[in-house]
Amino acid sequence: MEARTMKSRTMKSLLWMGNEAIAHGALHAGITLASGYPGTPSTEALETIARLKPEGVHVEWSVNEKVALEVAAGACYAGARALVTMKQVGLNVASDPLMSLNYIGVKGGMVILAADDPGPISSQTEQDTRRFAQFARLPVLDPSNPEEAYAMTRAAFDISEELRVPVIIRPTTRVCHACACVAPFEPLPPKPPEGFRKGREWVIFPRLSYESKKRIVAREQALSDALARFNIIEEPPEPTDCGIACGGISYAYVKEALERTGLQCRVLKVGAPNPFPNEIAERFLDGLSRVIVAEELDPVIEDALRPLCAARRIPLRGKADASLPSAGEYSVAALADALRLFVGGVKLESPGARSEAPPNPPARPPVLCAGCPHRASFYAVKRAVGARRAIYCGDIGCYTLGNAPPLDMVDTCLCMGAGITIAQGLRRTERDTPIFAFIGDSTFFHTGMPGVLNAVYNNSDIIICVLDNRTTGMTGQQPHPGIGKTATGEPAPAADIGNILNALGVDSVRRVNAFDLDQAERAVSGAMDESGVRAILFEGPCIAVAARVKPQARNADPLRSGAEPPPYMTVRESECVGCKICVRKLGCPAMSIIRDKRIAAIDPALCTGCGLCAKVCPVNCIVHSTNGGEAATR
Amino acid sequence: MSTMSCLLCGVGGQGTVLASRLIAQTAMRLGYFARTAETIGMAQRGGSVVSHVRWSRGEVHSPLIPPGEADVLIGFEPGEAVRCIDYLKPNGFAVVGGSPIPSVLAALSGESYEAEPFLAYIRGRVDRLIIIDGARVAEASGSAKSLNIALIGAACGALKFNADDIIVTLKERMTGNILDMNRRAFEIGASAAARGYGYKEG
Numbered sequence: 001m002e003a004r005t006m007k008s009r010t011m012k013s014l015l016w017m018g019n020e021a022i023a024h025g026a027l028h029a030g031i032t033l034a035s036g037y038p039g040t041p042s043t044e045a046l047e048t049i050a051r052l053k054p055e056g057v058h059v060e061w062s063v064n065e066k067v068a069l070e071v072a073a074g075a076c077y078a079g080a081r082a083l084v085t086m087k088q089v090g091l092n093v094a095s096d097p098l099m100s101l102n103y104i105g106v107k108g109g110m111v112i113l114a115a116d117d118p119g120p121i122s123s124q125t126e127q128d129t130r131r132f133a134q135f136a137r138l139p140v141l142d143p144s145n146p147e148e149a150y151a152m153t154r155a156a157f158d159i160s161e162e163l164r165v166p167v168i169i170r171p172t173t174r175v176c177h178a179c180a181c182v183a184p185f186e187p188l189p190p191k192p193p194e195g196f197r198k199g200r201e202w203v204i205f206p207r208l209s210y211e212s213k214k215r216i217v218a219r220e221q222a223l224s225d226a227l228a229r230f231n232i233i234e235e236p237p238e239p240t241d242c243g244i245a246c247g248g249i250s251y252a253y254v255k256e257a258l259e260r261t262g263l264q265c266r267v268l269k270v271g272a273p274n275p276f277p278n279e280i281a282e283r284f285l286d287g288l289s290r291v292i293v294a295e296e297l298d299p300v301i302e303d304a305l306r307p308l309c310a311a312r313r314i315p316l317r318g319k320a321d322a323s324l325p326s327a328g329e330y331s332v333a334a335l336a337d338a339l340r341l342f343v344g345g346v347k348l349e350s351p352g353a354r355s356e357a358p359p360n361p362p363a364r365p366p367v368l369c370a371g372c373p374h375r376a377s378f379y380a381v382k383r384a385v386g387a388r389r390a391i392y393c394g395d396i397g398c399y400t401l402g403n404a405p406p407l408d409m410v411d412t413c414l415c416m417g418a419g420i421t422i423a424q425g426l427r428r429t430e431r432d433t434p435i436f437a438f439i440g441d442s443t444f445f446h447t448g449m450p451g452v453l454n455a456v457y458n459n460s461d462i463i464i465c466v467l468d469n470r471t472t473g474m475t476g477q478q479p480h481p482g483i484g485k486t487a488t489g490e491p492a493p494a495a496d497i498g499n500i501l502n503a504l505g506v507d508s509v510r511r512v513n514a515f516d517l518d519q520a521e522r523a524v525s526g527a528m529d530e531s532g533v534r535a536i537l538f539e540g541p542c543i544a545v546a547a548r549v550k551p552q553a554r555n556a557d558p559l560r561s562g563a564e565p566p567p568y569m570t571v572r573e574s575e576c577v578g579c580k581i582c583v584r585k586l587g588c589p590a591m592s593i594i595r596d597k598r599i600a601a602i603d604p605a606l607c608t609g610c611g612l613c614a615k616v617c618p619v620n621c622i623v624h625s626t627n628g629g630e631a632a633t634r
Numbered sequence: 635m636s637t638m639s640c641l642l643c644g645v646g647g648q649g650t651v652l653a654s655r656l657i658a659q660t661a662m663r664l665g666y667f668a669r670t671a672e673t674i675g676m677a678q679r680g681g682s683v684v685s686h687v688r689w690s691r692g693e694v695h696s697p698l699i700p701p702g703e704a705d706v707l708i709g710f711e712p713g714e715a716v717r718c719i720d721y722l723k724p725n726g727f728a729v730v731g732g733s734p735i736p737s738v739l740a741a742l743s744g745e746s747y748e749a750e751p752f753l754a755y756i757r758g759r760v761d762r763l764i765i766i767d768g769a770r771v772a773e774a775s776g777s778a779k780s781l782n783i784a785l786i787g788a789a790c791g792a793l794k795f796n797a798d799d800i801i802v803t804l805k806e807r808m809t810g811n812i813l814d815m816n817r818r819a820f821e822i823g824a825s826a827a828a829r830g831y832g833y834k835e836g
Contacts, residue, residue: 015655015662040675122675145669145697178697179655179670181662249697256695332700356758359751361713362737364645366679401679406742475675583741589680592736595746603736605778 013183018146018175019044021182022113023083025153027054028187029109032080034059035068037446038475039087040122041176042115046085047478050487056190061478061487064416064446065090069097069112076106076166077202079194081157085113088129089415093447098166099136100204103212105164108193109157116172118249118296118329124396124415126327128298129170130247133274137216139223140168140274141230144251146180148271152230154185159226163219172296174249174329220275230271231280236264241289242343245281245301247273250294250330257336263343268301276304285312292342293318296330317342366401370590371547371608373514373540374399374467378409379586379612380512380520380538381436381465384528390434391426395419395448397440398473398542406587410438417447423462424455434528438465442472442480444497449504455533456505463527464506464535466497467514469542477545501535508532514540517615543608568607568625569614571600575621582613582622637690638666639699640793643718644710645735646673646683649782652807653708654685656786660795660803661689671697680738682714706792707760708785711735711768712752719759727792728760729785729823733768762831764788771822780819787823797824 016024023045026034034057036046049059058075062068065086072082086094091114098112114132117123133140141156143149149171156167200208236258245268246254258265268284270277281304285291291314293302302318309316317323324330324338340346368375378399381392394400394410395418403410412422423437439448444466455462472478479485484494501509508530510523520538527534576599583591583600590606591613593599602613604625614622640657642650651672658668666689673683686699699721707722709715709730722728734749753765766788772778783804790797797820804816 013662015659015668044674121673174671174697177672177674179658179668179672180697181667252695252697256700259695260700331698332696336700356755358716358719358755361717361752362740362745362747364680364682364714364737365739366646366681367738369679398679405739474679580744587738587742589736589738592741593744595748605772 011184011186013181015179016146016150016182017044017177017179018143018149018171019177020048021146021150021180022153022169022171023048024182024184025150026083026111026157027052027057028184029154029157030081030188030191031057031083031157032108032190032193033057033072033075033082034085035062035071035082036085036113037062037065037068037090038472038478039090039115040475041117041173042085042087042090042113043475043478044176045083045113046487047476049083053488059487061480063481065094066097069094069101072110073097073101073106075193076108076110078108078196079191080108081161081191082108082110083113084110086115087123088114088116088127089124090114091129091132093416095132095136098138101166102136102138102216103209104202104204105212106160106166107164108191109160110166111153111156111160112166112168114168114170115176116170116297118172121173126297128300129168130273130300131298133168133170134300138166138168138274139227139272140170141227141272142248142270143169143171143175144248144269144271145175146178147182149175150182150184152271163222163226165219165223170248172249224275224277224279227272227275228277228280231277232269232271233280233284234267234269236266238264240264240266241287242266243268243284243288243291244294244339245270245284245291245305246294247271247301248296250296250335253330253332253335254294256332257339260332261336261339263339265339265343270301273300273304278304278308281305281308285309285314288314290314290342291316292323292338294324294330294335294338299326365404367404367587367589368398368401369543370588370606371543371610372398373469373538373542374402375407375586375588376514376517376540376610376612377465377467377520377538378402378407379616380514380517381524382407382409383517384521384524385434388434390436391423391430393419393423393426393435393437395437395439395443397443399438399440399467402438404587406584416443417451420448420451420455420462420464424451424458424460427460427462434463435461436463436465438467440473441466441468441470441482441497442478445481445495449500452501452504452506452533460533461531462533463524464501464533466501466535466537468497468537468539471542471545473542473544477542498537501537506533506535508534509537510535511537511539514538515610515612517612543610547608568604568609569602569611569622570604570625571602572621572623573597573599575619576600577619577621579618582617585616586613588613636692637688637694638794639704640687640706640708640789641699641704641718641721642685642687642708642710643714644683644731645714646680648683648710648735649779650683650685650710653782653786654687656800656803656807657687657793658689659806660799661687663803664795664799666690667692667694669694669697682717684718706789708789709756710781710785712749712756713737713747716752716755719756722760725762726760727762727789728756729764729766729788729827730756731768731781731785732765762792764826764831766823766826771819774822775819776815780816783816783819784823787820788827790824791827
C-alpha cells in the first residue's frame with residue numbers, strides 16, 4: 001500500500017492553498033472522477049481540478065452534495081478512485097447515501113472532503129465532521145496545515161481502497177484557506193478502473209446490512225492500525241507531567257504557544273480521531289498527572305480521553321470545565337494563556353489600558369455588491385407590498401444579505417432550500433398574510449425543486465421569487481445546470497427555471513428583468529392578486545460575473561447581449577436636494593452622502609451603472625455619466 | 635532572521651488576497667518557508683478582510699499572526715488599519731492607504747466617516763509609517779485596483795525584500811498592460827518609502 005502512494009522522490013515545492021493541496025493530493029493519487037457542490041470553505045478544491053482539466057479525469061459540479069456522493073460512488077463501484085467535495089452542512093445533505101455506502105463499501109478509493117468552519121465564518125452551524133464520522137463509523141483525517149492536507153489526501157485513497165471504506169478528510173477554514181509551501185510526491189496516473197462486476201454486494205438489503213454491520217465493527221482494529229501513523233506523541237525537551245492533546249489547526253497553535261511560553265508539555269496530536277486511537281492515548285497518558293485538550297468545534301478528543309483519564313484519576317481540562325471556549329476559533333494567544341494557567345498556574349494579567357482609545361472604525365458587515373440584481377428584486381417586492389404585512393422567507397446564498405437594513409427582506413433563513421418549504425408551513429398559520437419565498441438559481445436546483453412540487457401538491461398559497469443571477473454567487477461564481485456549461489466550461493443543455501416551474505405544476509410564472517423596477521413591481525402586484533402557488537423569475541446577471549465578462553454590457557438587457565449601457569451613475573449636484581432617499585432605501589455600497597455639501601455621491605469605481613438609484617430619486621437628479629452628469633466629486 | 639509576519643487588512647474587493655499571495659510567493663522564491671491565511675467567502679462582499687503572511691528559514695506553525703507580532707502592517711484604508719493596529723509589533727512598520735472606503739452602515743445611520751481621525755491615531759502610535767494617497771495611485775498608475783501593489787512597493791524594504799524580488803513575482807503572475815500598470819503603482823509606493831516616514835504622497 002505504501003508503495004503505491006508514498007514514493008520518496010518529491011517534486012519542487014509549490015505555494016498551495018489547503019484546498020489546492022487536497023485537489024492535487026487527489027489528482028496525484030490517480031483519481032478518475034471528482035464531484036462536489038460549492039460551499040465555503042471547501043470550494044477551491046473542486047475548482048482547482050476543474051481549472052486544470054486533467055486528462056482522463058471527469059470533474060463536475062453536481063446539483064447537490066447527495067448527488068455528488070452518489071455519482072462518485074458509482075465510479076468507485078467500478079474500481080475508480082474518486083474525490084467528493086463539500087462543506088460540513090453539505091455532508092448533512094449527503095448523509096443518506098453516506099450512511100448506506102459504509103454498509104456497501106467501495107472498490108476504488110473514495111475520499112470525501114467535508115470542510116468545517118469554526119467561528120463560524122461563512123456557515124450556518126459550527127458542527128464537527130469528526131462527530132459525523134463517529135456517527136457514520138467512518139475514518140476521518142484532520143490535517144493541521146496544507147502540507148498535511150496533501151499527504152493525508154493521498155494516503156486516504158490507499159486506506160479507502162485497502163479497507164473498502166470511504167475516508168473523510170476534514171480540514172477547517174484555516175487549513176482550507178491558508179497557503180503554504182507544499183512539496184508534492186511523484187503523481188500517479190489515473191488508476192484504470194476494473195469495470196463494474198455484478199454481484200449481490202452492491203444491492204443493500206436488511207440481510208446484507210446485518211452482515212455488513214458485523215464487518216464494520218470488526219474492522220475497527222484494522223482501521224486503527226492503518227491510521228496509527230497520523231496520531232503522534234511528541235515529548236518535550238524536559239520531562240513533564242503535563243500533557244496537551246490536540247488536532248487540526250489547534251496543533252499549529254499549540255506548537256507556537258509552547259515555543260512562545262517555553263512551557264514543557266507532552267503533546268498528543270490526533271490526526272485521525274475516528275476510530276479513536278486508545279492505545280496511543282494510553283501511552284500519552286503514562287506518567288502524566290494533568291491533561292488539557294485543545295480542539296475547535298466539538299470536544300471529540302476530550303470526550304474520548306475522559307474515560308481513560310478517569311481510570312487513571314488524571315484531571316482533564318478542556319471545554320467541559322470551560323478551560324477553553326466551547327465555541328468560536330482558537331488562537332495562539334488564547335492557547336498560550338490557557339497553557340500558562342494549566343502548566344504554571346499563572347493567572348493572566350489584564351492588559352494595561354492604552355493611553356488613548358482608538359476611534360471606532362465603521363462597522364462593515366458583508367453587503368450586496370453595487371449593481372447586484374438582488375437589491376433591485378428585493379426593492380421591487382418591497383415597493384409592491386408597501387405598508388401591508390408580508391412574510392419573507394429567505395434561503396442560503398448572497399441574497400441572505402437582503403436581511404440587512406435598509407432592505408430588511410429576509411425574515412427566515414434555515415438551510416439550503418428551506419425558504420419555499422418554511423413558507424408553506426407559515427401559510428397554514430398566517431392565513432391572511434402574503435408569504436414570499438426567495439431562492440437563488442443554484443439553490444433552486446440544489447434542493448428548491450422538491451419544495452415547489454410539495455407546495456403545488458398540497459395546494460399551498462405562496463409567492464416564489466427565484467432570484468436568477470445565472471451563477472452560484474456567494475461561493476465565487478461556479479456554473480450550475482441553468483448556465484449551459486459544465487464545471488470545465490464544456491457546453492451543456494441549459495435548464496430553464498421557468499419551464500421547470502411549469503413542469504412542477506406552477507401555472508403562474510412571471511419572468512421579469514430585475515433592473516426594470518416598474519415591470520418587476522407590476523409582476524409582484526399581479527402575483528399578489530392571484531392565489532395558489534405563483535412564481536416570479538427575477539432575471540439579472542451576477543455583477544461579479546458580468547464585470548468579469550463584459551464590463552460595457554452589464555445591465556442593458558439581462559441575460560442577453562444588448563445595447564451598450566453607460567458605465568456609471570452620477571449625481572447632478574446642483575439638483576440634489578439632500579433627501580438621502582437613494583442611500584436610505586437601497587443601501588448600495590457605491591452611494592454615500594457628502595457631509596459638508598449634504599448631497600448624495602456615487603463612487604464611480606464601485607458603481608456599475610445599474611440605474612436603480614435613478615429610479616428611486618424623487619427629483620431625478622441621478623443620471624448616467626454619459627448623459628449630462630457632472631463629474632462625480634467626493 | 636526569525637519569523638517575519640505581515641498583516642494585510644482592508645475591505646473586500648481591494649485586492650488583499652492577491653497582495654498576500656505576492657508576498658508569500660516572493661518569500662518562497664527567496665528560499666523561505668511561507669504560510670498565509672486569508673479571508674475568503676462571505677466577508678468578501680464589502681466586509682472587513684484580513685490576510686496574514688508569515689515566512690521563515692525555519693518552521694512556521696500558525697498561519698495566523700498573534701496580536702503584537704506583525705513586523706509589517708499593510709492597511710488598505712484608514713479605518714481598517716486602525717481595526718488591526720494591535721497586530722503591529724512595537725516599533726513595527728506600517729503603510730496605510732489614506733483614502734477611506736465608505737461604509738454602507740455608516741452612510742445609512744448618517745455617521746460621518748472621514749480618514750483624518752484614523753490617520754491621526756495611527757500617526758500617534760506608529761513612528762515608522764507611510765501613508766499612500768489612493769487617488770494619486772489611481773491617477774498615476776491608471777487604476778484604483780493597483781493600490782495593493784503601491785502599498786507593497788512602500789512596504790518592500792520593511793519586508794526585507796529588494797524591489798526586483800517583487801517585480802519578478804509580478805512578472806510571474808501578470809503580463810502586458812496589467813503588469814505595466816502595477817509596476818507604475820509599485821514605483822509610487824517605493825518612491826514614497828524612499829522619501830522617508832510620515833511622507834504623504836500627493
